[in-house]
Amino acid sequence: MKNLVAGIDVGERSTFCALVDEFGKIYATEKFSTNDYKSFNSFMDKVKTSVESLSRNLDEPHTLCAAGIGIPNGNYYTGEIENAPNLIWKGKLPFSQKLSSLLGMPVVVANDANAAAIGEMMYGGARGMKDFVLITIGTGLGSGIVVNGNVVNGYDGFAGEFGHICAQVNGRQCACGKKGCLECYASTSGIKKTFLELSKNNKVENALKDKKPEDITLSDISKAAKKGDSIAKQTFTETGNILGIALANLISIVSPEAIFINGSVARLGDQLLAPTKKALEANLMRLWKGKVKLLLSSIDSENAPLLGAAALAIKEMQKRSVVIERRRLV
Amino acid sequence: MKNLVAGIDVGERSTFCALVDEFGKIYATEKFSTNDYKSFNSFMDKVKTSVESLSRNLDEPHTLCAAGIGIPNGNYYTGEIENAPNLIWKGKLPFSQKLSSLLGMPVVVANDANAAAIGEMMYGGARGMKDFVLITIGTGLGSGIVVNGNVVNGYDGFAGEFGHICAQVNGRQCACGKKGCLECYASTSGIKKTFLELSKNNKVENALKDKKPEDITLSDISKAAKKGDSIAKQTFTETGNILGIALANLISIVSPEAIFINGSVARLGDQLLAPTKKALEANLMRLWKGKVKLLLSSIDSENAPLLGAAALAIKEMQKRSVVIERRRLV
Numbered sequence: 001m002k003n004l005v006a007g008i009d010v011g012e013r014s015t016f017c018a019l020v021d022e023f024g025k026i027y028a029t030e031k032f033s034t035n036d037y038k039s040f041n042s043f044m045d046k047v048k049t050s051v052e053s054l055s056r057n058l059d060e061p062h063t064l065c066a067a068g069i070g071i072p073n074g075n076y077y078t079g080e081i082e083n084a085p086n087l088i089w090k091g092k093l094p095f096s097q098k099l100s101s102l103l104g105m106p107v108v109v110a111n112d113a114n115a116a117a118i119g120e121m122m123y124g125g126a127r128g129m130k131d132f133v134l135i136t137i138g139t140g141l142g143s144g145i146v147v148n149g150n151v152v153n154g155y156d157g158f159a160g161e162f163g164h165i166c167a168q169v170n171g172r173q174c175a176c177g178k179k180g181c182l183e184c185y186a187s188t189s190g191i192k193k194t195f196l197e198l199s200k201n202n203k204v205e206n207a208l209k210d211k212k213p214e215d216i217t218l219s220d221i222s223k224a225a226k227k228g229d230s231i232a233k234q235t236f237t238e239t240g241n242i243l244g245i246a247l248a249n250l251i252s253i254v255s256p257e258a259i260f261i262n263g264s265v266a267r268l269g270d271q272l273l274a275p276t277k278k279a280l281e282a283n284l285m286r287l288w289k290g291k292v293k294l295l296l297s298s299i300d301s302e303n304a305p306l307l308g309a310a311a312l313a314i315k316e317m318q319k320r321s322v323v324i325e326r327r328r329l330v
Numbered sequence: 331m332k333n334l335v336a337g338i339d340v341g342e343r344s345t346f347c348a349l350v351d352e353f354g355k356i357y358a359t360e361k362f363s364t365n366d367y368k369s370f371n372s373f374m375d376k377v378k379t380s381v382e383s384l385s386r387n388l389d390e391p392h393t394l395c396a397a398g399i400g401i402p403n404g405n406y407y408t409g410e411i412e413n414a415p416n417l418i419w420k421g422k423l424p425f426s427q428k429l430s431s432l433l434g435m436p437v438v439v440a441n442d443a444n445a446a447a448i449g450e451m452m453y454g455g456a457r458g459m460k461d462f463v464l465i466t467i468g469t470g471l472g473s474g475i476v477v478n479g480n481v482v483n484g485y486d487g488f489a490g491e492f493g494h495i496c497a498q499v500n501g502r503q504c505a506c507g508k509k510g511c512l513e514c515y516a517s518t519s520g521i522k523k524t525f526l527e528l529s530k531n532n533k534v535e536n537a538l539k540d541k542k543p544e545d546i547t548l549s550d551i552s553k554a555a556k557k558g559d560s561i562a563k564q565t566f567t568e569t570g571n572i573l574g575i576a577l578a579n580l581i582s583i584v585s586p587e588a589i590f591i592n593g594s595v596a597r598l599g600d601q602l603l604a605p606t607k608k609a610l611e612a613n614l615m616r617l618w619k620g621k622v623k624l625l626l627s628s629i630d631s632e633n634a635p636l637l638g639a640a641a642l643a644i645k646e647m648q649k650r651s652v653v654i655e656r657r658r659l660v
Contacts, residue, residue: 131485145583147484152477154585155461156621164615165579176615249495253475253583255484285494285506291486 002060005317006051006067006103007310009112010034012086015043017050019058020310024123026303027062028054040089041098048102066106068313069095070115070305072142075157079109085175108316112136112305114151114160117144118315119308120260125298132256134297135162135247136304137265141183145254152254162250163187167242186243188218188265195221195235206231222268236268237275244279251284251292262297262304269296332390335647336381336397336433337640339442340364342416345373347380349388350640354453356633357392358384370419371428378432396436398643399425400445400635402472405487409439415505438646442466442635444481444490447474448645449638450590455628462586464627465492465577466634467595471513475584482584492580493517497572516573518548518595525551525565536561552598566598567605574609581614581622592627592634599626 002021009016011034018029030050037043055064073084079096081087100107110118117134120126126134130149136142141163145152152159163183164176171180172193184190196213199206207224208216225232247259265272277294284292299307332351339346341364348359360380367373385394403414409426411417430437440448447464450456456464460479466472471493475482482489493513494506501510502523514520526543529536537554538546555562577589595602607624614622629637 129485131489143583147477147482148480150478152584154477155459155587156585156617158617159461159583159585161582161585161615165582166575166613169575178613178615245496245499249579250583252491252495253473253489253580254482255486255489255491257485283496283508285491285508287486287488 002062003065004055004062005065005310005313006054007306007308007313008047008051008067008069009305009309010069010071010087011112011305012072015047016306017047017054018306018310019051019054019062019064020307022122022314024119024299024307024310026306027060028058029306030054035088038088040093043089044095044098044102047099051103064105066108066313066317067099067103068115068309068311068316069099069107069109070112070309070312071095071109072112074109074111074115076108076110076114076151076153077157079107081109106313106316106320108312110151110309110312111142111144111158111160112308113142114144114153115308115312116142116262116299116304117146117151117308119299119304119311120144120262120297121146121149122311122314123299123307125260125295126258129257131254132258132260133162133250133254134260134262136263136301137186137261138263138301139188141186142263145250146256147254162246165246165249167246182242182246186239186246186265191218191221191235191239191265192216194238195232198231198234198238202231204230208232218265218268222271225271236271240272240275240277241279243272244276244281245283247276247280247294248283251280251288255288256292258293258295260295260297262299262301264301266296266301332392333395334385334392335395335640335643336384337636337638337643338377338381338397338399338429339635339639340399340401340417341442341635342402345377346636347377347384348636348640349381349384349392349394350637352452352644354449354629354637354640356636357390358388359636360384365418368418370423373419374425374428374432377429381433394435396438396643396647397429397433398445398639398641398646399429399437399439400442400639400642401425401439402442404439404441404445406438406440406444406481406483407487409437411439436643436646436650438642440481440639440642441472441474441488441490442638443472444474444483445638445642446472446592446629446634447476447481447638449629449634449641450474450592450627451476451479452641452644453629453637455590455625456588459587461584462588462590463492463580463584464590464592466593466631467516467591468593468631469518471516472593475580476586477584492576495576495579497576512572512576516569516576516595521548521551521565521569521595522546524568525562528561528564528568532561534560538562548595548598552601555601566601570602570605570607571609573602574606574611575613577606577610577624578613581610581618585618586622588623588625590625590627592629592631594631596626596631
C-alpha cells in the first residue's frame with residue numbers, strides 16, 4: 001500500500017489540495033477560492049473535506065500519513081500564521097494545530113517559499129544538494145535557504161526574507177513599509193516599473209509606446225526585448241544587475257552549491273538569467289567565480305508550491321521516523 | 331582528571347597555543363612569531379612542540395583530547411588552507427592532517443571568524459542561543475553565522491564572508507579585488523578612510539588637522555568625537571549607517587536572535603553601536619523591529635580567537651562522542 005501525503009498550497013486567491021507520493025507524483029487535486037470562506041474555521045473545515053474526499057475517491061489503495069501547508073508568513077516553529085497581510089482572516093491563526101485535530105494526522109506549516117525549497121530538494125534540481133537557495137520571483141520575491149540539508153528558519157521562524165534586503169538605499173517604496181527592497185525591482189511589477197521609468201527618462205521611442213502604461217505586461221516587455229527594443233533590453237540588464245549583486249551578497253553569506261530561480265518571472269529564462277549571471281560573476285570573490293550554479297528550477301512554477309507543501313510533510317515524517325528509530329534503539 | 335583541548339590561533343604575525351577546558355579556563359599559553367618558521371613543516375613541528383611542552387609542564391593532572399586551529403581561510407571540511415594571502419607558505423596546506431599525525435589526536439580547522447562564533451556560543455554571550463551571528467571587526471571584517479546550533483560552512487566551507495558583501499556599488503577598492511566591500515568601510519582602516527574623506531570634503535576644521543594623515547589612529551578619531559569634533563562624529567554616523575543597513579540585510583536572510591560584535595573596533599562600544607543600531611532599526615522589516623539584539627561580545631577580543639579554536643575542538647569532540655554513543659546503541 002502506498003504512503004501518500006496531502007500538500008496544501010494556500011494562496012491569497014486560490015487554495016490547492018493534492019495527494020502526493022515521495023516521488024512527487026500527484027494523484028488527485030482540488031482547487032477552491034480561498035476567500036469564499038469568511039471565517040478561519042470554515043476554511044479549515046473546507047480543507048479537511050477536500051483532503052478527505054480526495055483520499056476517499058482515489059482508486060489506488062493508500063495510507064494518508066501527514067499534511068503540509070505552504071502559505072505566505074507561515075511559521076514552521078509555531079504552525080501559525082500571524083496577521084498575514086494577504087489573508088482575510090486576522091490575528092493568530094493556528095493552522096497546524098487546527099487541521100491536525102480535524103484530520104487526525106501530523107500537519108506541518110511553512111512559509112510558501114521555504115516549502116518550495118524543500119520541494120526543489122526532494123523532487124527538483126536540488127536533489128542530492130545540501131546547500132542551495134531557491135528564489136521564487138513572481139508578484140513578489142521569496143526565498144528558501146537550505147544549509148546542510150535543512151531550511152534556515154532562524155530564531156523566530158521568519159528567516160529567508162531575501163526579497164526585503166535593501167537593494168537600493170532610499171529606493172522604491174515597498175509594500176512592507178521599507179524603501180528599496182529587492183522585490184521592488186526583481187518581480188513582475190518591479191520589472192514593469194523599471195521599463196516605465198526608463199521609457200520616461202529616455203527620448204528614444206519604445207515598442208510599447210501605443211499601450212497604456214497600466215496595460216503593459218511582463219510578456220509585452222519580453223517580446224519587445226526579443227525584437228530588439230533598446231528600452232526593453234535595458235530593463236532586463238538593469239533587473240539582472242540588481243538581482244545579480246544581491247545574489248553575489250547571498251553567496252558571500254551562505255556559499256550555496258547552486259541558486260535556483262522559480263516563479264512566473266523564471267519563465268523569462270535566459271532573458272533574465274543571462275544579465276543576472278553577468279552581474280553575479282562580476283560581483284563575486286575570486287574563490288566563487290564560475291563555481292556557483294545559477295539555474296532555473298526544474299519544477300513547473302505552477303506545481304512548485306503544492307509539491308513544496310507535500311515535500312514538507314514527507315520531510316517531517318522522515319525526521320520523526322528517525323526519532324522513532326532512535327527511541328527504539330535506546 | 332580534567333579533559334583539556336589545545337586551542338591554536340594562527341595569525342599573520344603571531345601564533346598562540348593554549349590549553350583550555352570546557353568552561354573556557356586557559357591553563358597555559360605560549361606565543362611565537364608565525365613567520366619565524368620558513369616552511370610549513372617547520373611551523374607544524376613548532377606547534378607540536380609548543381602544545382606538548384605546555385601539556386608536560388602543567389601541574390594539573392589532565393588528558394589532552396583534541397586540538398582546534400582557527401586561521402584565516404581555514405576550511406572546516408578539508409582541514410586545509412589554500413593560498414592564504416597573509417601566510418608565507420603557499421599552496422594547499424594540510425593543517426589538520428599534518429598536526430593530527432604529529433600530535434596523535436583529532437585536529438579540527440576553521441576560519442578564525444567561524445571559530446570565534448563557536449567560542450561565543452560555548453563561553454560568551456551566545457550561550458544557549460542556536461541562531462546568532464558574530465561579527466569580528468578589526469583590520470578586516472569577519473563573520474561567523476550560526477544556524478540551529480551549527481556554524482554555516484556552506485557547500486565549499488567558505489561561507490560567512492560577510493565582510494565582502496557589496497556595501498557600496500562601485501565603492502572603495504577592496505584588497506579582495508572587488509569594489510565597495512563592507513570591510514572597506516567597517517574596519518579600522520575603513521573608518522580612518524571615511525574620516526580622511528570627510529575632512530577633505532568639509533571646510534570645517536577638524537580636531538586632528540595638525541596630524542599627518544598616516545599618523546591618525548582609530549583611537550584619535552574616537553577621542554576627537556568624544557570631544558565633540560563634528561567630522562569625527564560624522565565618521566561614526568556614516569560607519570554605523572553602512573554597517574546597520576548591512577546587518578539589517580543579514581537579519582532578513584538568517585533571522586538571528588542576536589548579533590555580537592567583537593574585534594578591536596568593538597572597543598569603541600556605544601560610539602559604534604549606537605549609530606549602527608539606529609540604522610539597523612530603520613532598515614528592518616516591522617516584524618523584527620526592536621527584537622534582534624545587537625551586543626558587544628562578552629569575550630575579550632584578545633582571547634576570542636584562541637578560545638574560539640579551543641571551542642571548535644570541544645564541539646567536535648562532543649559531536650564525535652554523540653556518534654560513538656549512537657553506534658553503541660545499534
